[in-house]
Amino acid sequence: MPTILETQGLSRSFHGFHAVSNVNLSVQEGSIHALIGPNGAGKTTCFNLLTRFIDATAGRIQFQGQDITRTPADAVARLGLVRSFQISAVFGQLSVFENVRLAVQRRRGHSMDWWRSDKALAVYDERTHELLAEASLSEWARHLAGELPYGRKRALELATTLALEPRVLLLDEPMAGMGAEDIAQAAALIRQAARGRTVLMVEHNLSVVADLCDRITVLARGEVLAEGDYATVSKDPRVVEAYLGHGHAGQRKHHTVAEPSHG
Ligand SMILES: Nc1ncnc2c1ncn2[C@@H]1O[C@H](COP(=O)(O)OP(=O)(O)O)[C@@H](O)[C@H]1O
Ligand SMILES: [Mg+2]
Known part of the structure:
Protein backbone atom coordinates (compact mmCIF):
# COMPACT_ATOMS: atom_id res chain seq x y z
CA MET A 1 0.00 0.00 0.00
CA PRO A 2 1.36 3.44 -0.83
CA THR A 3 2.01 5.99 1.89
CA ILE A 4 -0.57 8.76 1.92
CA LEU A 5 0.64 10.74 4.92
CA GLU A 6 4.20 10.92 6.14
CA THR A 7 6.23 12.95 8.59
CA GLN A 8 9.98 13.19 8.90
CA GLY A 9 11.55 14.45 12.09
CA LEU A 10 8.35 16.22 13.04
CA SER A 11 8.93 18.26 16.19
CA ARG A 12 7.22 20.92 18.23
CA SER A 13 8.36 22.52 21.43
CA PHE A 14 6.56 24.94 23.68
CA HIS A 15 8.98 27.27 25.46
CA GLY A 16 11.71 24.64 25.43
CA PHE A 17 9.41 21.72 26.29
CA HIS A 18 9.50 19.03 23.60
CA ALA A 19 5.85 18.09 23.17
CA VAL A 20 6.55 16.27 19.88
CA SER A 21 10.05 15.14 19.16
CA ASN A 22 11.48 13.79 15.91
CA VAL A 23 8.38 11.84 14.92
CA ASN A 24 8.58 9.78 11.73
CA LEU A 25 5.09 8.67 10.90
CA SER A 26 4.04 6.76 7.83
CA VAL A 27 0.36 6.17 7.23
CA GLN A 28 -0.57 3.73 4.48
CA GLU A 29 -3.39 4.59 2.14
CA GLY A 30 -6.59 2.76 3.03
CA SER A 31 -5.44 1.74 6.50
CA ILE A 32 -6.84 2.50 9.93
CA HIS A 33 -3.83 3.70 11.86
CA ALA A 34 -3.87 4.34 15.60
CA LEU A 35 -1.80 6.82 17.54
CA ILE A 36 -1.74 5.77 21.16
CA GLY A 37 0.18 6.69 24.28
CA PRO A 38 -0.25 7.95 27.83
CA ASN A 39 -1.80 11.33 28.55
CA GLY A 40 0.54 14.14 27.59
CA ALA A 41 2.42 11.96 25.08
CA GLY A 42 1.90 14.50 22.31
CA LYS A 43 -0.90 12.83 20.34
CA THR A 44 -3.17 15.88 20.03
CA THR A 45 -0.16 18.07 19.31
CA CYS A 46 0.68 15.69 16.44
CA PHE A 47 -2.84 16.14 15.09
CA ASN A 48 -2.51 19.91 15.47
CA LEU A 49 0.72 19.75 13.48
CA LEU A 50 -0.70 17.50 10.75
CA THR A 51 -3.78 19.67 10.25
CA ARG A 52 -1.53 22.77 10.38
CA PHE A 53 -3.36 24.27 13.36
CA ILE A 54 0.12 24.90 14.72
CA ASP A 55 3.55 25.21 13.12
CA ALA A 56 6.24 22.60 13.44
CA THR A 57 9.47 23.64 15.12
CA ALA A 58 11.29 21.19 12.86
CA GLY A 59 10.57 18.42 10.41
CA ARG A 60 8.42 17.86 7.37
CA ILE A 61 4.90 16.71 6.56
CA GLN A 62 3.95 15.14 3.25
CA PHE A 63 0.40 14.43 2.18
CA GLN A 64 -0.25 12.56 -1.05
CA GLY A 65 3.32 13.24 -2.06
CA GLN A 66 2.95 16.98 -1.53
CA ASP A 67 4.91 18.91 1.09
CA ILE A 68 2.34 20.57 3.36
CA THR A 69 4.72 21.60 6.14
CA ARG A 70 3.85 25.27 5.60
CA THR A 71 0.47 24.92 3.88
CA PRO A 72 -2.36 26.87 5.59
CA ALA A 73 -4.85 24.79 7.60
CA ASP A 74 -7.85 25.51 5.38
CA ALA A 75 -5.90 24.50 2.27
CA VAL A 76 -4.82 21.26 3.96
CA ALA A 77 -8.46 20.49 4.76
CA ARG A 78 -9.41 21.17 1.15
CA LEU A 79 -6.68 18.78 0.01
CA GLY A 80 -8.51 16.11 1.99
CA LEU A 81 -6.68 15.87 5.32
CA VAL A 82 -9.56 16.54 7.65
CA ARG A 83 -10.04 16.28 11.35
CA SER A 84 -13.42 15.49 12.79
CA PHE A 85 -14.97 18.52 14.48
CA GLN A 86 -12.51 20.75 12.62
CA ILE A 87 -14.98 22.59 10.46
CA LEU A 164 -15.97 17.42 3.45
CA GLU A 165 -14.88 14.34 1.47
CA PRO A 166 -11.72 13.58 3.44
CA ARG A 167 -9.04 11.33 1.95
CA VAL A 168 -7.53 11.00 5.40
CA LEU A 169 -9.83 11.34 8.38
CA LEU A 170 -8.26 12.25 11.72
CA LEU A 171 -10.19 11.27 14.82
CA ASP A 172 -8.99 12.40 18.25
CA GLU A 173 -10.49 10.12 20.91
CA PRO A 174 -13.74 9.46 19.05
CA MET A 175 -15.00 7.19 21.84
CA ALA A 176 -14.36 9.65 24.65
CA GLY A 177 -17.27 9.86 27.06
CA MET A 178 -19.14 6.93 25.51
CA GLY A 179 -20.66 3.94 27.21
CA ALA A 180 -20.13 0.37 26.00
CA GLU A 181 -23.12 0.40 23.66
CA ASP A 182 -22.13 3.68 21.99
CA ILE A 183 -18.56 2.43 21.64
CA ALA A 184 -19.67 -0.62 19.67
CA GLN A 185 -21.77 1.59 17.41
CA ALA A 186 -19.00 4.13 16.99
CA ALA A 187 -16.51 1.39 16.08
CA ALA A 188 -18.88 0.14 13.40
CA LEU A 189 -19.25 3.70 12.10
CA ILE A 190 -15.52 4.21 11.92
CA ARG A 191 -15.08 0.92 10.09
CA GLN A 192 -17.76 2.04 7.65
CA ALA A 193 -16.22 5.53 7.28
CA ALA A 194 -12.83 3.91 6.61
CA ARG A 195 -14.09 2.25 3.43
CA GLY A 196 -12.33 4.01 0.60
CA ARG A 197 -10.57 6.32 3.04
CA THR A 198 -7.63 6.37 5.38
CA VAL A 199 -8.22 6.90 9.09
CA LEU A 200 -5.69 8.08 11.65
CA MET A 201 -7.12 7.93 15.14
CA VAL A 202 -6.09 8.65 18.70
CA GLU A 203 -7.84 6.17 20.93
CA HIS A 204 -7.42 5.14 24.55
CA ASN A 205 -9.62 2.09 24.39
CA LEU A 206 -7.12 -0.59 23.43
CA SER A 207 -9.70 -3.24 22.68
CA VAL A 208 -11.15 -0.83 20.09
CA VAL A 209 -7.65 -0.26 18.73
CA ALA A 210 -6.93 -3.99 18.60
CA ASP A 211 -10.20 -4.61 16.82
CA LEU A 212 -10.15 -1.72 14.36
CA CYS A 213 -6.61 -0.70 13.55
CA ASP A 214 -4.15 -2.17 11.05
CA ARG A 215 -1.15 -0.37 12.44
CA ILE A 216 -0.32 1.35 15.69
CA THR A 217 2.20 4.02 16.56
CA VAL A 218 2.92 4.44 20.25
CA LEU A 219 4.02 7.84 21.46
CA ALA A 220 5.54 8.58 24.84
CA ARG A 221 6.99 11.91 25.92
CA GLY A 222 6.67 13.20 22.38
CA GLU A 223 8.68 10.38 20.82
CA VAL A 224 7.74 7.28 18.89
CA LEU A 225 8.23 4.37 21.26
CA ALA A 226 7.05 1.53 19.07
CA GLU A 227 5.21 0.84 15.87
CA GLY A 228 3.56 -2.21 14.38
CA ASP A 229 0.40 -4.25 14.55
CA TYR A 230 -1.41 -4.71 17.86
CA ALA A 231 0.14 -8.07 18.71
CA THR A 232 3.66 -6.69 18.26
CA VAL A 233 3.13 -3.37 19.97
CA SER A 234 1.22 -4.69 22.99
CA LYS A 235 4.03 -7.15 23.77
CA ASP A 236 6.73 -4.51 23.56
CA PRO A 237 8.16 -4.08 27.08
CA ARG A 238 8.74 -0.35 26.50
CA VAL A 239 5.07 0.08 25.67
CA VAL A 240 3.93 -1.85 28.73
CA GLU A 241 6.29 0.19 30.87
CA ALA A 242 5.10 3.50 29.41
CA TYR A 243 1.52 2.65 30.32
CA LEU A 244 2.15 1.05 33.70
CA GLY A 245 4.68 3.68 34.67
CA HIS A 246 1.94 6.23 34.21
CA GLY A 247 -0.37 5.26 37.05
CA HIS A 248 -2.60 2.25 37.24
CA ALA A 249 -5.71 1.69 35.23
CA GLY A 250 -8.84 2.89 36.92
CA GLN A 251 -7.24 5.77 38.77
CA ARG A 252 -7.56 8.11 35.84
CA LYS A 253 -10.63 8.34 33.72
CA HIS A 254 -8.79 8.00 30.43
CA HIS A 255 -6.73 5.06 31.53
CA THR A 256 -9.41 2.67 32.62
CA VAL A 257 -8.95 0.60 29.47
CA ALA A 258 -5.53 1.77 28.40
CA GLU A 259 -3.62 -0.85 30.29
CA PRO A 260 -2.74 -3.66 27.88
CA SER A 261 -3.78 -6.26 30.42
CA HIS A 262 -5.22 -8.84 28.05
CA GLY A 263 -2.36 -8.50 25.56
N1 LIG B 1 -0.20 25.15 23.37
C1 LIG B 1 0.58 24.53 24.28
N2 LIG B 1 1.38 25.23 25.08
C2 LIG B 1 2.17 24.61 25.99
N3 LIG B 1 2.21 23.27 26.17
C3 LIG B 1 1.42 22.52 25.40
C4 LIG B 1 0.55 23.09 24.42
N4 LIG B 1 -0.11 22.09 23.80
C5 LIG B 1 0.30 20.95 24.38
N5 LIG B 1 1.22 21.20 25.33
C6 LIG B 1 1.91 20.20 26.16
O1 LIG B 1 2.43 19.20 25.30
C7 LIG B 1 2.29 17.93 25.90
C8 LIG B 1 1.53 17.01 24.98
O2 LIG B 1 0.17 17.42 24.96
P1 LIG B 1 -0.91 16.70 24.06
O3 LIG B 1 -0.42 16.66 22.67
O4 LIG B 1 -2.20 17.37 24.31
O5 LIG B 1 -0.91 15.23 24.67
P2 LIG B 1 -1.92 14.01 24.44
O6 LIG B 1 -2.91 14.41 23.41
O7 LIG B 1 -1.06 12.87 24.03
O8 LIG B 1 -2.55 13.74 25.77
C9 LIG B 1 1.60 18.13 27.23
O9 LIG B 1 2.57 18.17 28.25
C10 LIG B 1 0.95 19.49 27.07
O10 LIG B 1 0.82 20.13 28.31
MG1 LIG C 1 -5.00 14.52 23.44
Whole structure:
Protein backbone atom coordinates (compact mmCIF):
# COMPACT_ATOMS: atom_id res chain seq x y z
CA MET A 1 0.00 0.00 0.00
CA PRO A 2 1.36 3.44 -0.83
CA THR A 3 2.01 5.99 1.89
CA ILE A 4 -0.57 8.76 1.92
CA LEU A 5 0.64 10.74 4.92
CA GLU A 6 4.20 10.92 6.14
CA THR A 7 6.23 12.95 8.59
CA GLN A 8 9.98 13.19 8.90
CA GLY A 9 11.55 14.45 12.09
CA LEU A 10 8.35 16.22 13.04
CA SER A 11 8.93 18.26 16.19
CA ARG A 12 7.22 20.92 18.23
CA SER A 13 8.36 22.52 21.43
CA PHE A 14 6.56 24.94 23.68
CA HIS A 15 8.98 27.27 25.46
CA GLY A 16 11.71 24.64 25.43
CA PHE A 17 9.41 21.72 26.29
CA HIS A 18 9.50 19.03 23.60
CA ALA A 19 5.85 18.09 23.17
CA VAL A 20 6.55 16.27 19.88
CA SER A 21 10.05 15.14 19.16
CA ASN A 22 11.48 13.79 15.91
CA VAL A 23 8.38 11.84 14.92
CA ASN A 24 8.58 9.78 11.73
CA LEU A 25 5.09 8.67 10.90
CA SER A 26 4.04 6.76 7.83
CA VAL A 27 0.36 6.17 7.23
CA GLN A 28 -0.57 3.73 4.48
CA GLU A 29 -3.39 4.59 2.14
CA GLY A 30 -6.59 2.76 3.03
CA SER A 31 -5.44 1.74 6.50
CA ILE A 32 -6.84 2.50 9.93
CA HIS A 33 -3.83 3.70 11.86
CA ALA A 34 -3.87 4.34 15.60
CA LEU A 35 -1.80 6.82 17.54
CA ILE A 36 -1.74 5.77 21.16
CA GLY A 37 0.18 6.69 24.28
CA PRO A 38 -0.25 7.95 27.83
CA ASN A 39 -1.80 11.33 28.55
CA GLY A 40 0.54 14.14 27.59
CA ALA A 41 2.42 11.96 25.08
CA GLY A 42 1.90 14.50 22.31
CA LYS A 43 -0.90 12.83 20.34
CA THR A 44 -3.17 15.88 20.03
CA THR A 45 -0.16 18.07 19.31
CA CYS A 46 0.68 15.69 16.44
CA PHE A 47 -2.84 16.14 15.09
CA ASN A 48 -2.51 19.91 15.47
CA LEU A 49 0.72 19.75 13.48
CA LEU A 50 -0.70 17.50 10.75
CA THR A 51 -3.78 19.67 10.25
CA ARG A 52 -1.53 22.77 10.38
CA PHE A 53 -3.36 24.27 13.36
CA ILE A 54 0.12 24.90 14.72
CA ASP A 55 3.55 25.21 13.12
CA ALA A 56 6.24 22.60 13.44
CA THR A 57 9.47 23.64 15.12
CA ALA A 58 11.29 21.19 12.86
CA GLY A 59 10.57 18.42 10.41
CA ARG A 60 8.42 17.86 7.37
CA ILE A 61 4.90 16.71 6.56
CA GLN A 62 3.95 15.14 3.25
CA PHE A 63 0.40 14.43 2.18
CA GLN A 64 -0.25 12.56 -1.05
CA GLY A 65 3.32 13.24 -2.06
CA GLN A 66 2.95 16.98 -1.53
CA ASP A 67 4.91 18.91 1.09
CA ILE A 68 2.34 20.57 3.36
CA THR A 69 4.72 21.60 6.14
CA ARG A 70 3.85 25.27 5.60
CA THR A 71 0.47 24.92 3.88
CA PRO A 72 -2.36 26.87 5.59
CA ALA A 73 -4.85 24.79 7.60
CA ASP A 74 -7.85 25.51 5.38
CA ALA A 75 -5.90 24.50 2.27
CA VAL A 76 -4.82 21.26 3.96
CA ALA A 77 -8.46 20.49 4.76
CA ARG A 78 -9.41 21.17 1.15
CA LEU A 79 -6.68 18.78 0.01
CA GLY A 80 -8.51 16.11 1.99
CA LEU A 81 -6.68 15.87 5.32
CA VAL A 82 -9.56 16.54 7.65
CA ARG A 83 -10.04 16.28 11.35
CA SER A 84 -13.42 15.49 12.79
CA PHE A 85 -14.97 18.52 14.48
CA GLN A 86 -12.51 20.75 12.62
CA ILE A 87 -14.98 22.59 10.46
CA SER A 88 -18.08 20.70 11.37
CA ALA A 89 -20.37 22.34 13.85
CA VAL A 90 -23.69 20.89 14.86
CA PHE A 91 -26.60 23.32 14.91
CA GLY A 92 -29.05 22.16 17.53
CA GLN A 93 -32.05 24.02 16.10
CA LEU A 94 -31.64 22.45 12.67
CA SER A 95 -32.68 18.93 11.80
CA VAL A 96 -30.13 16.17 11.36
CA PHE A 97 -30.81 16.29 7.63
CA GLU A 98 -30.33 20.06 7.45
CA ASN A 99 -27.07 19.84 9.38
CA VAL A 100 -25.60 17.33 6.97
CA ARG A 101 -26.93 19.16 3.91
CA LEU A 102 -25.37 22.38 5.16
CA ALA A 103 -22.02 20.61 5.39
CA VAL A 104 -22.41 19.17 1.87
CA GLN A 105 -23.37 22.61 0.61
CA ARG A 106 -20.37 24.21 2.26
CA ARG A 107 -18.10 21.75 0.53
CA ARG A 108 -19.73 21.85 -2.90
CA GLY A 109 -21.75 24.99 -3.15
CA HIS A 110 -21.21 28.65 -3.74
CA SER A 111 -20.76 31.10 -0.93
CA MET A 112 -24.16 32.70 -1.46
CA ASP A 113 -26.05 29.44 -1.49
CA TRP A 114 -27.27 29.84 2.07
CA TRP A 115 -30.27 31.97 1.13
CA ARG A 116 -31.44 29.60 -1.57
CA SER A 117 -34.81 27.92 -1.44
CA ASP A 118 -35.26 24.30 -0.47
CA LYS A 119 -35.86 23.51 -4.10
CA ALA A 120 -32.52 24.96 -5.14
CA LEU A 121 -30.81 23.09 -2.33
CA ALA A 122 -32.26 19.81 -3.56
CA VAL A 123 -29.10 19.26 -5.62
CA TYR A 124 -27.37 18.40 -2.34
CA ASP A 125 -30.04 16.00 -1.14
CA GLU A 126 -28.68 12.86 -2.73
CA ARG A 127 -25.24 13.15 -1.15
CA THR A 128 -26.89 14.12 2.13
CA HIS A 129 -28.94 10.93 2.14
CA GLU A 130 -25.85 8.86 1.34
CA LEU A 131 -23.96 10.39 4.25
CA LEU A 132 -26.88 9.89 6.63
CA ALA A 133 -27.01 6.25 5.63
CA GLU A 134 -23.26 5.92 6.05
CA ALA A 135 -23.52 7.30 9.58
CA SER A 136 -26.59 5.11 10.35
CA LEU A 137 -28.63 8.26 10.84
CA SER A 138 -31.32 7.82 8.19
CA GLU A 139 -34.09 7.24 10.68
CA TRP A 140 -32.98 10.30 12.67
CA ALA A 141 -33.04 12.62 9.65
CA ARG A 142 -36.05 14.68 10.78
CA HIS A 143 -35.04 15.00 14.42
CA LEU A 144 -33.57 18.23 15.70
CA ALA A 145 -29.84 17.81 16.16
CA GLY A 146 -30.12 19.26 19.66
CA GLU A 147 -32.40 16.43 20.72
CA LEU A 148 -30.14 13.56 19.69
CA PRO A 149 -28.73 11.16 22.25
CA TYR A 150 -24.98 11.52 22.79
CA GLY A 151 -23.84 8.69 20.55
CA ARG A 152 -26.06 9.84 17.67
CA LYS A 153 -24.77 13.38 18.04
CA ARG A 154 -21.24 12.11 17.59
CA ALA A 155 -22.40 10.17 14.52
CA LEU A 156 -23.83 13.43 13.16
CA GLU A 157 -20.51 15.15 13.71
CA LEU A 158 -18.86 12.34 11.78
CA ALA A 159 -21.39 12.68 8.95
CA THR A 160 -20.75 16.43 8.66
CA THR A 161 -17.02 15.71 8.59
CA LEU A 162 -17.46 13.09 5.86
CA ALA A 163 -19.34 15.73 3.87
CA LEU A 164 -15.97 17.42 3.45
CA GLU A 165 -14.88 14.34 1.47
CA PRO A 166 -11.72 13.58 3.44
CA ARG A 167 -9.04 11.33 1.95
CA VAL A 168 -7.53 11.00 5.40
CA LEU A 169 -9.83 11.34 8.38
CA LEU A 170 -8.26 12.25 11.72
CA LEU A 171 -10.19 11.27 14.82
CA ASP A 172 -8.99 12.40 18.25
CA GLU A 173 -10.49 10.12 20.91
CA PRO A 174 -13.74 9.46 19.05
CA MET A 175 -15.00 7.19 21.84
CA ALA A 176 -14.36 9.65 24.65
CA GLY A 177 -17.27 9.86 27.06
CA MET A 178 -19.14 6.93 25.51
CA GLY A 179 -20.66 3.94 27.21
CA ALA A 180 -20.13 0.37 26.00
CA GLU A 181 -23.12 0.40 23.66
CA ASP A 182 -22.13 3.68 21.99
CA ILE A 183 -18.56 2.43 21.64
CA ALA A 184 -19.67 -0.62 19.67
CA GLN A 185 -21.77 1.59 17.41
CA ALA A 186 -19.00 4.13 16.99
CA ALA A 187 -16.51 1.39 16.08
CA ALA A 188 -18.88 0.14 13.40
CA LEU A 189 -19.25 3.70 12.10
CA ILE A 190 -15.52 4.21 11.92
CA ARG A 191 -15.08 0.92 10.09
CA GLN A 192 -17.76 2.04 7.65
CA ALA A 193 -16.22 5.53 7.28
CA ALA A 194 -12.83 3.91 6.61
CA ARG A 195 -14.09 2.25 3.43
CA GLY A 196 -12.33 4.01 0.60
CA ARG A 197 -10.57 6.32 3.04
CA THR A 198 -7.63 6.37 5.38
CA VAL A 199 -8.22 6.90 9.09
CA LEU A 200 -5.69 8.08 11.65
CA MET A 201 -7.12 7.93 15.14
CA VAL A 202 -6.09 8.65 18.70
CA GLU A 203 -7.84 6.17 20.93
CA HIS A 204 -7.42 5.14 24.55
CA ASN A 205 -9.62 2.09 24.39
CA LEU A 206 -7.12 -0.59 23.43
CA SER A 207 -9.70 -3.24 22.68
CA VAL A 208 -11.15 -0.83 20.09
CA VAL A 209 -7.65 -0.26 18.73
CA ALA A 210 -6.93 -3.99 18.60
CA ASP A 211 -10.20 -4.61 16.82
CA LEU A 212 -10.15 -1.72 14.36
CA CYS A 213 -6.61 -0.70 13.55
CA ASP A 214 -4.15 -2.17 11.05
CA ARG A 215 -1.15 -0.37 12.44
CA ILE A 216 -0.32 1.35 15.69
CA THR A 217 2.20 4.02 16.56
CA VAL A 218 2.92 4.44 20.25
CA LEU A 219 4.02 7.84 21.46
CA ALA A 220 5.54 8.58 24.84
CA ARG A 221 6.99 11.91 25.92
CA GLY A 222 6.67 13.20 22.38
CA GLU A 223 8.68 10.38 20.82
CA VAL A 224 7.74 7.28 18.89
CA LEU A 225 8.23 4.37 21.26
CA ALA A 226 7.05 1.53 19.07
CA GLU A 227 5.21 0.84 15.87
CA GLY A 228 3.56 -2.21 14.38
CA ASP A 229 0.40 -4.25 14.55
CA TYR A 230 -1.41 -4.71 17.86
CA ALA A 231 0.14 -8.07 18.71
CA THR A 232 3.66 -6.69 18.26
CA VAL A 233 3.13 -3.37 19.97
CA SER A 234 1.22 -4.69 22.99
CA LYS A 235 4.03 -7.15 23.77
CA ASP A 236 6.73 -4.51 23.56
CA PRO A 237 8.16 -4.08 27.08
CA ARG A 238 8.74 -0.35 26.50
CA VAL A 239 5.07 0.08 25.67
CA VAL A 240 3.93 -1.85 28.73
CA GLU A 241 6.29 0.19 30.87
CA ALA A 242 5.10 3.50 29.41
CA TYR A 243 1.52 2.65 30.32
CA LEU A 244 2.15 1.05 33.70
CA GLY A 245 4.68 3.68 34.67
CA HIS A 246 1.94 6.23 34.21
CA GLY A 247 -0.37 5.26 37.05
CA HIS A 248 -2.60 2.25 37.24
CA ALA A 249 -5.71 1.69 35.23
CA GLY A 250 -8.84 2.89 36.92
CA GLN A 251 -7.24 5.77 38.77
CA ARG A 252 -7.56 8.11 35.84
CA LYS A 253 -10.63 8.34 33.72
CA HIS A 254 -8.79 8.00 30.43
CA HIS A 255 -6.73 5.06 31.53
CA THR A 256 -9.41 2.67 32.62
CA VAL A 257 -8.95 0.60 29.47
CA ALA A 258 -5.53 1.77 28.40
CA GLU A 259 -3.62 -0.85 30.29
CA PRO A 260 -2.74 -3.66 27.88
CA SER A 261 -3.78 -6.26 30.42
CA HIS A 262 -5.22 -8.84 28.05
CA GLY A 263 -2.36 -8.50 25.56
N1 LIG B 1 -0.20 25.15 23.37
C1 LIG B 1 0.58 24.53 24.28
N2 LIG B 1 1.38 25.23 25.08
C2 LIG B 1 2.17 24.61 25.99
N3 LIG B 1 2.21 23.27 26.17
C3 LIG B 1 1.42 22.52 25.40
C4 LIG B 1 0.55 23.09 24.42
N4 LIG B 1 -0.11 22.09 23.80
C5 LIG B 1 0.30 20.95 24.38
N5 LIG B 1 1.22 21.20 25.33
C6 LIG B 1 1.91 20.20 26.16
O1 LIG B 1 2.43 19.20 25.30
C7 LIG B 1 2.29 17.93 25.90
C8 LIG B 1 1.53 17.01 24.98
O2 LIG B 1 0.17 17.42 24.96
P1 LIG B 1 -0.91 16.70 24.06
O3 LIG B 1 -0.42 16.66 22.67
O4 LIG B 1 -2.20 17.37 24.31
O5 LIG B 1 -0.91 15.23 24.67
P2 LIG B 1 -1.92 14.01 24.44
O6 LIG B 1 -2.91 14.41 23.41
O7 LIG B 1 -1.06 12.87 24.03
O8 LIG B 1 -2.55 13.74 25.77
C9 LIG B 1 1.60 18.13 27.23
O9 LIG B 1 2.57 18.17 28.25
C10 LIG B 1 0.95 19.49 27.07
O10 LIG B 1 0.82 20.13 28.31
MG1 LIG C 1 -5.00 14.52 23.44
